[in-house]
Amino acid sequence: MTNRKLGIRLKNTEKILLAAEQVFAERGFAGAAMQEIAQLVDLPKSNLHYYFKTKEELYRAVLFNLLEVWKQDALCFELYDDPRVVLTTYIRAKMNHSRTRPHGSKVWASEVMQNAPILGEKLREALYDWAKLKEAKIREWVDSKRILPVAPDYLLYLIWASTQHYADFNYQIALLNDDQALSDLQFEHAVQTVTGVVLRGIGLDA
Numbered sequence: 001m002t003n004r005k006l007g008i009r010l011k012n013t014e015k016i017l018l019a020a021e022q023v024f025a026e027r028g029f030a031g032a033a034m035q036e037i038a039q040l041v042d043l044p045k046s047n048l049h050y051y052f053k054t055k056e057e058l059y060r061a062v063l064f065n066l067l068e069v070w071k072q073d074a075l076c077f078e079l080y081d082d083p084r085v086v087l088t089t090y091i092r093a094k095m096n097h098s099r100t101r102p103h104g105s106k107v108w109a110s111e112v113m114q115n116a117p118i119l120g121e122k123l124r125e126a127l128y129d130w131a132k133l134k135e136a137k138i139r140e141w142v143d144s145k146r147i148l149p150v151a152p153d154y155l156l157y158l159i160w161a162s163t164q165h166y167a168d169f170n171y172q173i174a175l176l177n178d179d180q181a182l183s184d185l186q187f188e189h190a191v192q193t194v195t196g197v198v199l200r201g202i203g204l205d206a
Contacts, residue, residue: 094163105167
């Protein structure tokens with residue numbers, strides 16, 4: 001495959017995944033149609049099947065692509081050692097993706113709330129060891145008294161819940177904001193608020 005063809009394939013795959021996020025979020029897995037996804041990316045349905053043979057294959061790709069994005073957000077756990085830097089960076093990255101890719105978060109939440117009927121054991125394989133490594137880093141901070149004692153898993157759950165809320169419940173947030181999506185300034189205030197609450201809760205200055 002030439003570089004040009006590879007570039008086209010990668011670009012089309014990205015467009016398909018983003019469109020599929022939206023359709024799966026709005027329709028659910030059962031209600032989503034490959035035809036609708038194809039129309040969103042302006043491709044014939046037959047071309048869509050060239051990239052993803054079945055709806056289930058596309059659905060899995062959407063979720064694993066999202067997981068890879070979230071893993072990239074968490075690279076700060078490996079790049080830095082200062083807990084303030086790590087958590088500030090991680091929370092901002094998670095919040096930004098909640099704003100730019102809310103549909104993906106909703107698809108993920110729906111799958112997990114139904115006990116992962118499509119992903120099944122593959123979810124455990126993809127998530128378990130990764131999460132345990134992040135917990136180990138937090139435990140190191142606790143053991144070295146760099147942060148107040150905290151259960152590492154519960155701290156991660158708190159961060160995930162507070163950041164993904166802005167994706168999963170964006171309609172409710174807009175409703176309570178006089179039917180307006182958060183402005184850039186409001187969203188920055190939200191990021192600063194979530195970050196400050198988390199950091200102060202473990203004994204760090206925001």
